[in-house]
Amino acid sequence: MSKIRLTKEFRFEMAHALWNYDGLCKHIHGHSYILQVTVIGQPNDNEKDPKCGMVMDFGDLKKIVKEEIVEKLDHAIVLNQKARNQHLFEIPQMFDKIHFVPYQPTCENLLLDFAQKIQARLPENIALHKLKLNETANSFAEWYASDNL
Ligand SMILES: Nc1nc2c(c(=O)[nH]1)N=C([C@H](O)[C@H](O)COP(=O)(O)OP(=O)(O)OP(=O)(O)O)CN2
Numbered sequence: 001m002s003k004i005r006l007t008k009e010f011r012f013e014m015a016h017a018l019w020n021y022d023g024l025c026k027h028i029h030g031h032s033y034i035l036q037v038t039v040i041g042q043p044n045d046n047e048k049d050p051k052c053g054m055v056m057d058f059g060d061l062k063k064i065v066k067e068e069i070v071e072k073l074d075h076a077i078v079l080n081q082k083a084r085n086q087h088l089f090e091i092p093q094m095f096d097k098i099h100f101v102p103y104q105p106t107c108e109n110l111l112l113d114f115a116q117k118i119q120a121r122l123p124e125n126i127a128l129h130k131l132k133l134n135e136t137a138n139s140f141a142e143w144y145a146s147d148n149l
């Protein structure tokens with residue numbers, strides 16, 4: 001049976017800084033990120049199933065991506081763990097949504113992290129096909145399953 005790709009788009013506001021970077025992005029600054037998540041699979045052909053005709057309910061995909069990524073990162077600060085500093089936690093009303101990650105929080109590395117998190121939550125019959133992350137209106141990175149076999 002034929003396969004179909006489904007895409008859902010998410011938006012979140014996130015601050016980050018690139019540790020040891022040689023440009024302006026070494027400073028804490030924010031982006032309005034746009035994340036497109038594309039999955040691939042065969043539409044359900046069981047007429048008795050409420051999900052008949054669907055590869056995956058858009059709502060189920062939304063739940064996974066919101067729980068794994070959007071709810072955690074929206075209005076958060078993401079910093080390389082090399083920048084970890086106890087003083088930041090002394091002002092919890094500003095810094096209780098700070099995430100230190102074991103990588104440089106570039107578009108590329110965020111996508112590698114997102115791919116792992118989404119893949120771990122997808123049902124067996126559905127595969128992650130592609131991710132696209134816009135950091136600005138004219139800068140984006142893409143992850144393709146076919147590049148990572
Ligand atoms: N390969 C990457 N390069 C850069 C990343 C990244 O994640 N991957 N990130 C940054 C900065 O965080 C920031 O996103 C600036 O990016 P840039 O597109 O250079 O933004 P500008 O506003 O300066 O670009 P304009 O084309 O002038 O709008 C830097 N590089």
Ligand SMILES: [Zn+2]
Pocket residue numbers: 016025029030031135
């Ligand atoms: Zn940036």
